Amino acid sequence: MKIISLMAFMLLSFQLSAAGDAETGKKIAYTCSGCHGIPFYQNTYPNYHVPRLGGQNEAYIIAALKAYRSGERSHPTMQAQAGSLSDQDMADIAAFFANFNKEKES
Ligand code: HEC
Numbered sequence: 276m277k278i279i280s281l282m283a284f285m286l287l288s289f290q291l292s293a294a295g296d297a298e299t300g301k302k303i304a305y306t307c308s309g310c311h312g313i314p315f316y317q318n319t320y321p322n323y324h325v326p327r328l329g330g331q332n333e334a335y336i337i338a339a340l341k342a343y344r345s346g347e348r349s350h351p352t353m354q355a356q357a358g359s360l361s362d363q364d365m366a367d368i369a370a371f372f373a374n375f376n377k378e379k380e381s
Pocket of ligand 1: 325327336
């Protein structure tokens, strides 16, 4: 029984460390906020459409960033943005944006 609970604990802590950390994401996402319309943040480029990221699905954000980084999804600005991000950065950023609206409501 002890062995089983130890294994369950190890599995749990592995999943926790693999998941994105919203606090770290908030710091990395500082530059993103200038373009992506987040309430109370100044949108620097109001002349063209920039998708809203707050409340967006976490897995969707990661998939989109990886597609920009690999060049599969083409957009010069976002390719430049995503090009310097690691997988962990992307997970952290996604955790931050996905929970943004929830944070505001509570
Ligand atoms: C200079 C402005 C600018 C900055 C800075 C910027 N983005 Fe973007 N982002 C855009 C634009 C414009 C698009 C839409 C591109 C397209 O049509 O593919 C976009 C698209 C995206 C998408 C896809 C959204 C969707 O709904 O498909 C994600 C995810 C994203 N950006 C994340 C980020 C992250 C994370 C950062 C910071 C590391 C960032 N962006 C910084 C302008 C910006």
